[in-house]
Amino acid sequence: MQKKFGRPADRDEEAVGQLVRMHGQMLYRVCLVMLGNPHDAEDAVQETFLRFMTKGPDTKDAEHQKAWLIRTATNLCRNMRLFRLRHPHVDVEAVENLGAPAVCRDVYREVLRLPANYRLVLLLYYVQGYRTEEIARILNISPAAVRKRLQLGREKLRMEWERE
Structure with a gap:
């Protein structure tokens, strides 16, 4: 059963935990494909859920929440890639x-x-x-x-x- 999320300030850990269990792996795969690095993908997923807790939509609609999470994750990944281009570092790990x-x-x-x-x-x-x-x-x-x-x-x- 979908928990009520309400306003960001009113969200409880159990409700957000449920959202992580429902969409965490899917978001990880999206981020991994975009970033090509498991560590960066984990960071992007974590930041996505943190943003949901603080700025996420005030809705009970599961599909809207899922779309918001995907959109936020892809924006974060895009920003991370731009940062990586502007600030080069050691080669990214290959997913072998x-x-x-x-x-x-x-x-x-x-x-x-x-x-x-x-x-x-x-x-x-x-x-x-x-x-x-x-x-x-x-x-x-x-x-x-x-x-x-x-x-x-x-x-x-x-x-x-x-x-x-």
């Missing part, structure tokens, strides 16, 4: 051992090499099961742009896969 068969790891590695806008749309569509209209709303782009990114992302993935 995901506990999946070798082919899955290879496909995942190829997906990580795609530009961020294609990676995120592919993840939301194929892994999270969102429809193009929902992805468009979350990313604040048109449904046609989502479909085009899906098409181009699949083409780029296919070309890279065939090249190797």
Whole structure:
């Protein structure tokens, strides 16, 4: 049963804990795809939930909360990537051992090499099961742009896969 979240100042730990259990892994995967580093992904997820506790929407609608969390996480990841570009540091860890068969790891590695806008749309569509209209709303782009990114992302993935 969904807990009442109310105003940010009135939120209790149990309600936020429930939200973390419901959406934590999904947000981690989104952040991992965008950032390519498990440590940065964990930081982004943690910051997303902290922002929910302090600034999150005052709604009981689970889908609205989920969309808010995804949008906030993607914005945080984008900011982290920009910071990384402006302030270079030691190479980011590669995600090697995901506990999946070798082919899955290879496909995942190829997906990580795609530009961020294609990676995120592919993840939301194929892994999270969102429809193009929902992805468009979350990313604040048109449904046609989502479909085009899906098409181009699949083409780029296919070309890279065939090249190797």
